[in-house]
Amino acid sequence: MRAFQVQSHETAPVIIDLPLPEPSNSQIRVRIHACGLNFADLLMQKGTYQDTPALPFVAGMEVAGVVDALGADVSGLNVGDRVAVFGGQGGLAEYGCFEAIRAVRLPDAMSFEDAAAFQIAYGTSHVALDYRAQMQPGETLLVLGAAGGVGLTAVEIGKLMGATVIACARGSEKLEIAKAAGADHLIDAKTEDIRAVVKSLGGADVVYDPVGGEQWIAAFRAANPDARLLPIGFASGEVPKIPANHMLVKNLTVLGVYWGGYLQYKPAVVTDSLTQLFAWYEAGKLKPHISHCLPLDQTAEGMELLRSRKSTGKVVITP
Known part of the structure; x- marks a missing residue:
């Protein structure tokens, strides 16, 4: 089979033939x-992710496909079942072996492409907003990186949960995508003062931040008393420092969110969340936005789309 393998943290991955x-x-x-x-x-290619596998490894964290073979102890699944799996690695290949406990059957109406774009992005946003922040209807949600892979899902889920959503992204094209997902207010991170605009809209009760850097600082300063702030990732490349004295004065709460971590020690958080998300999908309330769908040979180009922030929503590879 063909696979996109990381052989070194200093050199580019390669597509090779593996048994x-x-x-x-x-x-x-x-x-x-x-x-x-x-x-x-x-981050895994650089060796800087918290769960980077040992070298060499096949990249690709989340997949969708058809069960092709079963281990001797597997029950509840059959050859031919359509499934999605968060494996953490091994997805950028024609075949992969994954723990059966991590597989979920797909709704009949869900395409493989939608399924591969679904679990991490929607799961992260739902666990963050519902389980961690316990966001309530009528609260104001500020989403940074609102047209990206996870940010766009936070806009959608925020609206489903009854929030007023402020979407922040770079450029009018990305902001239009966030608006189509349900955003009530738009901020252009390239040209506008995030803090000033958010404050003029009454401040933020919940902040969802996959960007970090200066945008986190602006959002932190625009947060209302008792606000909950969710650091999701650091696409800017800068992990910001959190001023504890300001947290104290405004009674702020910062809640770390690592969706994959719950699979290790509290998997019901993930499975309960996915049950709700699949129900919303089947009801037509969620629809993954996939800006690029590329063959395995163009995986490097897909990675560059993420690195350069030229994609919106998700990039999907179809081995």
């Missing part, structure tokens, strides 16, 4: 139809 993998007793083998790219894939 067809065999599932262990607890695994399934999946013929992969689609793999969603994530910013974490870029």
